[in-house]
Amino acid sequence: MLELKQNLSVVSDFIGQRSVIYIDYPIYGNGGDMLIMQGAMKFFEGRGIKILAAFSCYNCDYSYIDKLLQSNDCCIVLNGGGNFGDIYDQHQAIRSEIYKKYKNQRILLLPQSAHYEDENNIEKDRLIISELTDSLFLARDKETKALFGSFGVPTKLCPDMAHELYGKLAISSKKKSSPLHFIRNDIERDTGLEQYDNGLDWVNVLSVFDKLVIRVIVNLQKRTNIFGQLSFKFWAWYVALLSNRFSLFFSSHEKIITSRMHGHILSCLVEVPNVVIDNTYGKNSRYVENWTKNLATQVIKKK
Numbered sequence: 001m002l003e004l005k006q007n008l009s010v011v012s013d014f015i016g017q018r019s020v021i022y023i024d025y026p027i028y029g030n031g032g033d034m035l036i037m038q039g040a041m042k043f044f045e046g047r048g049i050k051i052l053a054a055f056s057c058y059n060c061d062y063s064y065i066d067k068l069l070q071s072n073d074c075c076i077v078l079n080g081g082g083n084f085g086d087i088y089d090q091h092q093a094i095r096s097e098i099y100k101k102y103k104n105q106r107i108l109l110l111p112q113s114a115h116y117e118d119e120n121n122i123e124k125d126r127l128i129i130s131e132l133t134d135s136l137f138l139a140r141d142k143e144t145k146a147l148f149g150s151f152g153v154p155t156k157l158c159p160d161m162a163h164e165l166y167g168k169l170a171i172s173s174k175k176k177s178s179p180l181h182f183i184r185n186d187i188e189r190d191t192g193l194e195q196y197d198n199g200l201d202w203v204n205v206l207s208v209f210d211k212l213v214i215r216v217i218v219n220l221q222k223r224t225n226i227f228g229q230l231s232f233k234f235w236a237w238y239v240a241l242l243s244n245r246f247s248l249f250f251s252s253h254e255k256i257i258t259s260r261m262h263g264h265i266l267s268c269l270v271e272v273p274n275v276v277i278d279n280t281y282g283k284n285s286r287y288v289e290n291w292t293k294n295l296a297t298q299v300i301k302k303k
Contacts, residue, residue, distance in 0.1 A: 001268060004163045004291060010156055012047045014108050014136045015075045020044065021065055022054040024079040024094055027217055027235060029210075031202040031246050032162075032262025033081050038243040039161035040079070040110065041236055042168060054232040057094050059221035061228060062101060069105060076102060080110030080138070080161050082261060082283055086121040087187065099128050107135040111158045113261075113283045114144040126151050141286035159291045162265050169247035171270055175254050182250075182258040188279040189259065196257070205249060206242075213238060255297075261287055268295045275299075 022040070026033035044051060052068050055061060068074060076098060083091040098107065116122050130152040138158040139145035148155035181199030183189070217231050250256060250263075251270035258264055259277035261284050267274035276299045278284045288299050 001163065001166045001295070004159045005166050007159050008043060008161065008164055010136075010138065010158050011043060011108065011110065011161075012049065014106075015049055015077070018073050018075045018106065019050040019052045020075050020077045021068060022051050022077050022079070023060060023098060024091055025054055025056050025232070025235075026079065026081075027056045027058065027214055027221070029203055029206055029214060031205060031242065032260060032265075033079075034239045034242055035162040035165065035246065035262050035266060036080050036110075036160060037236070038239050039164040040077075041240070043161060043164045046164075053229060054236075055228065056218075056221060056232075057090050058218055059225055059228050059231075060094055060097075061225045062097075064225070064228075065102075069102070075106045075108055078107065078109045080112050080140075082113040082115075082140075082188075084109075084112040084114040084144070085116045086118055087115060092125075096125070096128055099132060103131045104133050107132060109135070109137040111138040111140045111160050112144060113140045113287065114147050115281045115283065122147070129153055141283075141290045143286055157290065160261075160265055160287075162262060162269065165243065165247075166269050169269060170244040170251075172248045172252040174252050176252055177254055179255040179257055180250070180253040182256055182260055182263040183277070184259050184279065188281075188283070190278060190280050193259065193277065196259075199257075201260070205246065210242065259284065264288070264292065268292055273297045 025037050052072060078095055132153055135153050137148040137153050137155045139148055139155055140160055145155050145157055181196045183193060183196040183199035183201060185201045217235055220227060221231060246266060247270050250266050251272060253272060256267045256272055256274040258274060259279060264274055264276045275297050276284050276288055285299050
């Protein structure tokens with residue numbers, strides 16, 4: 001795990017002494033993406049990298065970004081995860097807008113897994129991304145790295161940003177003997193998992209109050225940019241609390257069976273034996289093969 005954490009140095013190597021503008025941080029009920037954000041926050045903090053401004057997909061203020069770029073030496077940092085491609089349009093759309101508006105600026109894409117349902121969309125994105133002049137795209141697996149390379153941009157393999165959290169999360173001293181079934185219940189859920197229908201997902205771990213906080217911040221950001229940076233600072237503080245709550249919950253089990261990539265990564269972070277079930281397009285097994293095959297007890301690949 002320490003080696004994986006050390007591999008994240010490619011991020012700071014590219015940023016250098018610059019400040020960052022952090023774009024597309026998550027404000028929704030996916031705990032895995034929150035762990036990515038928390039990992040990024042801890043990474044920046046630990047290396048003295050200053051965040052000049054941060055924006056979610058709900059409040060990206062391009063006029064403010066223009067002003068920051070005019071008066072600061074910045075690197076635009078796009079959040080990582082598993083939403084690169086044409087499954088999650090909202091996140092791909094904001095990235096595409098950044099590519100078009102700031103094609104001559106330094107742009108870093110944090111570690112991503114990519115997947116497209118329609119090859120025509122690959123060609124559309126290639127036309128936009130190939131215009132970038134100073135960028136680095138980080139890939140969580142070899143397949144994604146090959147795709148990014150076909151776009152004509154520099155690309156490197158890098159593990160998920162959540163690995164920065166190793167040794168920094170709260171650990172439970174109590175253990176439940178029954179395994180935790182942590183199974184995704186969305187468009188990436190593969191077939192044949194009926195035996196886990198009673199399993200939990202991120203929505204079950206978040207409280208009613210957590211969901212209210214998310215809803216309030218999202219509605220506020222959609223209506224006005226006045227509190228944009230304040231809402232980011234509050235949300236970053238809240239994500240830190242949630243990350244420790246997630247780690248306490250996961251570390252309270254002796255074994256975890258999961259089809260969530262960050263169900264697997266969090267299990268590794270808190271050193272709980274885990275079985276990894278693939279998503280619909282093989283994202284999880286690709287990640288395990290590249291980074292964590294010595295940490296997963298078993299990998300059930302997509303048939």
